[in-house]
Amino acid sequence: MNSDDIRTQQLVLRPGDAGYDEELAGFQTGFAQRPDVIYAATSADDVEAAVAYAAGAGLPVGVQATGHGLPGDSEGGVLISTRRMDEVVVDAAARTARVSAGTRWGQVVEAAAPHGLAPLNGSAPGVGAVSYTLGGGLGILAREFGYAADHVRSVDVVTADARRRTVCADTEPELFRGLLGGGANLGVVTGLEIALVPVARLYGGSLAYDGAKADAGAVLRAYADWARTVPDALTSSLSALVHPDIPALPPHLRGRYVISVRVAFTGSADEGERLVAPLRAALGPALTDSLREMPYAESHTIHSDPDFPHAYYGDSAVLREPAVEGVSDLLALCGPDASSMHVVQVNHLGGALSRPAANSVPYREAGWLVRILSPLDGTDREAVRAHHALAFQQVEEQRMGRSLNFAFGGGDRTEGLYDAQTRKRLADVKAAYDPANLFRTNYNVR
Incomplete structure (x- = not known):
């Protein structure tokens, strides 16, 4: 043509x-x-x-x-x-959904909810379901169910020979493995069949603390100690940021350094309250406390991610252990004294995330993930990248690698996205299915 x-x-x-x-x-x-x-x-x-x-x-x-x-x-x-390809078809009896390439997670949640089912989506309903899953997919129920990529039944993909294929673990196992965790390196995925989980409601929300009154390192230490005690059915994270002083925010958040612990638990509300009680006791009075029982369709309110387009740069560090002192130093570098705004998030991993699966999602033995996301509006991109490098130096001794799902704007840096064995396996699949490296406008595996 x-x-x-x-x-x-x-x-x-x-x-x-x-x-x-x-x-x-x-x-x-x-x-x-x-x-x-x-x-x-x-x-x-x-x-x-x-x-x-x-x-x-x-x-x-x-x-x-x-x-x-x-x-x-x-x-x-x-x-x-692919944004016009946004069909969702739920098979309630099989507990599966077929999602097209441009489908957003909010659409899948909405389609699954009437059947008492839920996908393994992330925190933001506007994110594309397919691209998120191809990067691994670390969701709000991750410790109980694992990565979204672990629950893919089949993949519809167009490979570099312009051939449409439907692949699964039984038909083309190496391509299937490479697609899930390999991002956009091996073809254009036009649809996925994913498993849904029987979750209709959960106990969740956030505890927010005034960082001017609460020491960030002390909050982090209390959170890490508490997180080690909870069951796999509870997934949590800690975030820290200086909120901009803008009218769009509630008055109690404007210009404040806020440290929050987010919780999603599929057990009962009573059990959730019992599990969170030691954390509440350790941290004292909260600035806001939104923990409650909610329909799963409201789970996006746990994080309340921005839903408007904006400019940002982001990276991450996958850690064996939380390295509280190092992460505390990272928080300080990205806190109120920083020259620009940075959002830090610490995710508790483990649980089902540590189970092996037939895909390319690496670092399953990791215990924690630290992410930094920095707005770029009015800031110098290279200065932000340099600041990230300095911040991540604080956890370098515990750093195993980086997460593909949370690499935002650093396509020229692919080191650390995979361990050596996974990268070698991906490179072999790349050589077999895309020897000319047609699919290279991404975090490219050569």
Whole structure:
């Protein structure tokens, strides 16, 4: 297929065409993409045609659903936009759902809820379900059920030979393993069949503390000690940030350094209260306390992630142990005395996350994950990257690697995203299915 052929198809855009800039718009506004061709796909047939064109023209292929996880700036090539492919079909009897490439987690939660079921989604309903799962998928129920990638039954994918395949652990096991955890390296995934879990409600919310009155290191130590005592059915995290002083925020948060512990527990509310009581006692009076029983459809309120597009840079450190002193130093570097805003999150891992699975999600023996996300509006990108490097030096001795799901804008840095054995296995699959490295506009495994 030549260039003239592809431009006769519907929703194919080049620079200067009406709708080109609008099609590129996504959640991440801090990095610019300027592809030679945008293929706004509405079906797997469209994806197949776009891959065939790119392969014939020798152009790299990138994929965008919601635009949350852009690897960085890019110029040229083909971008396949999948946001119109947003179908969800729930099979309540089988406890599964089929989700298309552009589906957002909020849509899956909404479709599953009437059946008393839930997906293994993350904290933000606007995130793309497929791209999240291909990165592993560390969700709000992760300690009880594991990674979202662990619950994928089959993958519909267009590979570099422009061939549509449906793969599972039995048909093409190495490709299946590589797709789940390997991100966008091996093809364009057009849909997933995922298992749902029988969760209709949970006990959850957050305890927020005024960082001007509570020592961040002491809060972290109390949280880490408490987290080691809870059952796998309780997943939690700690966050720390200086809230901007803007009218959109409640008065009690504006300009304040707030340290929060977030909780999601699938047991009863009474048992949840009993489990959280020692933490409440250790930390004292909270600035706000939103812990309650809720329908699973309200689980996004636990984190209340921003739902508007903005510019940001992010990275992470997967740790064997919490290294409280090191993480405390990291918190201090990213706290009120920092020259720009940084959001730190510490996730308690373990439980089902440590179980082996037939995919490429690494570092399952890890106990903790530390993430830093920094807004870029009005700040120098390189200064932010340098600050991240300094902050993560504080936990370098315990650092096992980095998480693909939480690498935001650092596509030129792929070290640490996989352990050596997993990277070698991914490289072998890449050589078999994409020897020309067509799919390289991502966190590329060569």
